[in-house]
Structures are given as C-alpha cells and as structure tokens.
Amino acid sequence: MIRKLTEEDREGLLAFLGKEPALNLFLIADVENFGFEQDFQEVWGEFGPADAQPMAVLLRYEHSYIPYADGPFNVQGFAEIMLQDGKMEMLSGSSSLVNLFSGVINFRKEKSLYFAELKELNPEASARFDTETCVKRATIQDVESICSLMDGIEEFDVNPESSRRSLRRTLETGTGRTYFVERTGQVAASASSTAENSMSAMVISVATHPAYRGQGLATSVISKLCAELVSEGKALCLFYDNPDAASIYKRIGFRDIGSWSMMYR
Structure with a gap:
C-alpha cells in the first residue's frame, strides 16, 4: 500500500531513512526542515500489511523527486504518482533505484556522479x-x-x-x-x-x-x-x-x- 505521509509518520520515517543517513541526506534534511504540510513538498511511503515503518519512500520537492528503498518496492506505483505531476522536472537518487524508473517514465537526459x-x-x-x-x-x-x-x-x-x-x-x-x-x-x-x-x-x-x-x-x-x-x-x-x-x-x-x-x- 502506498499512501501520503503525515506528521504522525515522522518517527518511523526518520528511523527508516537513518539506516543509510549519507545516502538519504536530502530526504532527511527536507523532512526535518519542512515536514509534511508544505505546498512545495510531499512524502509518500509504501507499507506492508503489518509494517510500522515504510519499506520505500518518495519525496517531492517542488517538481523534483527522490526515491529510497532498501529492498523491492512498487516502482509502477511511485511512477504513477510522478506522472500525475505535469510539471515534473527531475528524478534523482541512488543509480540502482533511479534506473528502475527508466523503463516506466520517458526521460530526456541523464547525468551520473560518483557517490x-x-x-x-x-x-x-x-x-x-x-x-x-x-x-x-x-x-x-x-x-x-x-x-x-x-x-x-x-x-x-x-x-x-x-x-x-x-x-x-x-x-x-x-x-x-x-x-x-x-x-x-x-x-x-x-x-x-x-x-x-x-x-x-x-x-x-x-x-x-x-x-x-x-x-x-x-x-x-x-x-x-x-x-x-x-x-x-x-x-x-x-x-x-x-x-x-x-x-x-x-x-x-x-x-x-x-x-x-x-x-x-
């Protein structure tokens, strides 16, 4: 199940992101600084039937998106969220995750950096x-x-x-x-x-x-x-x-x- 996260999800979300704090630098900073109630920012999480913490996360900041997961997740579900944004500009994140979306969303160009x-x-x-x-x-x-x-x-x-x-x-x-x-x-x-x-x-x-x-x-x-x-x-x-x-x-x-x-x- 994918749903939008709220302030009640903060503790579980940050615990999940804290498994890899360097990799999740932008996600953690945006959640800590701006929370869940801003017009320019939204956060979604995918949960299993009995999960208290998300198994995957997608954050929108303006028209840019960052995903994170520590295992298999619903790529198609996250892609559908992004495709609903007619002004979507960029998807960024760990190459192993971002590349999963290349067959679902048509991108104009790609740039990769060492991390x-x-x-x-x-x-x-x-x-x-x-x-x-x-x-x-x-x-x-x-x-x-x-x-x-x-x-x-x-x-x-x-x-x-x-x-x-x-x-x-x-x-x-x-x-x-x-x-x-x-x-x-x-x-x-x-x-x-x-x-x-x-x-x-x-x-x-x-x-x-x-x-x-x-x-x-x-x-x-x-x-x-x-x-x-x-x-x-x-x-x-x-x-x-x-x-x-x-x-x-x-x-x-x-x-x-x-x-x-x-x-x-």
Missing part, C-alpha cells in the same frame, strides 16, 4: 590540520572573499550573485558551514558543507586558488571541516565526476559507495 561516504577520518588527515593554525571558520563577513575565490576558478561555473546569496543563506540558517585559509591577504582554499541535518551532511565547493595548488591547503581545510562534522556524529557524503580529482577525498577517508543519477524529463 562517496565518510564515516571515520583518516588519522593522518587529522594530524595535518592540527598543525595548520590558520584554518578559519567563515562568518557572514567572509562571504565576499570566499565567493571571489570561486569566481576565479574555471571549474566552478557559478552565477556570482547566486553563489553569494546561497552561501550567505547557508551560514545564516546553520544548514552548512565553511572553512578556509588565507595567503597574502586573500582566500587561498576553502571547503563547505550543505544540507546539514541531525544525521548527515554533504561536502561541497572544495576549491584552491591556482596560485596555491600543490601545497596541501585544500586537504587541511576539508580535513578540519570533516573532523568537526564527524565529531558531531554526522555521516558525510559528496558527489564527484572526476576520479583523478578524488584522491584528496580518498586520503581523508572517503570511500565510494555507489553512484547518484539525475534523470530529466
């Missing part, structure tokens, strides 16, 4: 940032200098106004944090988290100014960020599409656990 998780920081990475006394935690006053770093890096195709607004909102709401180091009066490297919730967080925007690459600054910054989040009991995750650039994450302790797919109507 990595960190549960325990590499001790060598911890020792590195302990000696890096200039690693700082960003405040609202640092938004402009941090975003200026992103503006100058070709790999970051960002809208300057949007990136500043997003970072400011994240810092103001406490849904993420940023660490950085400075050299010669400018931000030389930074790393951020986003979508923080009670169980997990995502690492994003790891960047080093071209003039300061090869000095281990990004490793120091991301190690400090990750150590703080892990000490709070959070599972960490990140997406990446370039295996060659993933070496920094692997040194810190991230391990690949699968891939993440985004399917567009």
Whole structure:
C-alpha cells in the first residue's frame, strides 16, 4: 500500500531513512526542515500489511523527486504518482533505484556522479590540520572573499550573485558551514558543507586558488571541516565526476559507495 505521509509518520520515517543517513541526506534534511504540510513538498511511503515503518519512500520537492528503498518496492506505483505531476522536472537518487524508473517514465537526459561516504577520518588527515593554525571558520563577513575565490576558478561555473546569496543563506540558517585559509591577504582554499541535518551532511565547493595548488591547503581545510562534522556524529557524503580529482577525498577517508543519477524529463 502506498499512501501520503503525515506528521504522525515522522518517527518511523526518520528511523527508516537513518539506516543509510549519507545516502538519504536530502530526504532527511527536507523532512526535518519542512515536514509534511508544505505546498512545495510531499512524502509518500509504501507499507506492508503489518509494517510500522515504510519499506520505500518518495519525496517531492517542488517538481523534483527522490526515491529510497532498501529492498523491492512498487516502482509502477511511485511512477504513477510522478506522472500525475505535469510539471515534473527531475528524478534523482541512488543509480540502482533511479534506473528502475527508466523503463516506466520517458526521460530526456541523464547525468551520473560518483557517490562517496565518510564515516571515520583518516588519522593522518587529522594530524595535518592540527598543525595548520590558520584554518578559519567563515562568518557572514567572509562571504565576499570566499565567493571571489570561486569566481576565479574555471571549474566552478557559478552565477556570482547566486553563489553569494546561497552561501550567505547557508551560514545564516546553520544548514552548512565553511572553512578556509588565507595567503597574502586573500582566500587561498576553502571547503563547505550543505544540507546539514541531525544525521548527515554533504561536502561541497572544495576549491584552491591556482596560485596555491600543490601545497596541501585544500586537504587541511576539508580535513578540519570533516573532523568537526564527524565529531558531531554526522555521516558525510559528496558527489564527484572526476576520479583523478578524488584522491584528496580518498586520503581523508572517503570511500565510494555507489553512484547518484539525475534523470530529466
């Protein structure tokens, strides 16, 4: 049976999603932050005859959808819910789940990323940032200098106004944090988290100014960020599409656990 979830389902839903907190980062964050009564968000669950917890979940945020299941589930039933939304834009999630819908819903294009998780920081990475006394935690006053770093890096195709607004909102709401180091009066490297919730967080925007690459600054910054989040009991995750650039994450302790797919109507 598939039904829409309500506030009464919160405890069972979060217990179910907490089986894989990194993989369910967006689901957990959206439920904790917005609940079940918003116009822009709905959550459905599939239940067995005697189940107190769902066996599968589908979340709508605006016109984007995320499924999760830890076993077989009613793919056709979830697909019918999505197809009723004439403005559906995207389906995203673990590739193993999302690919099940490709034969039921016609998608225009697909993008896949590597998905990595960190549960325990590499001790060598911890020792590195302990000696890096200039690693700082960003405040609202640092938004402009941090975003200026992103503006100058070709790999970051960002809208300057949007990136500043997003970072400011994240810092103001406490849904993420940023660490950085400075050299010669400018931000030389930074790393951020986003979508923080009670169980997990995502690492994003790891960047080093071209003039300061090869000095281990990004490793120091991301190690400090990750150590703080892990000490709070959070599972960490990140997406990446370039295996060659993933070496920094692997040194810190991230391990690949699968891939993440985004399917567009």
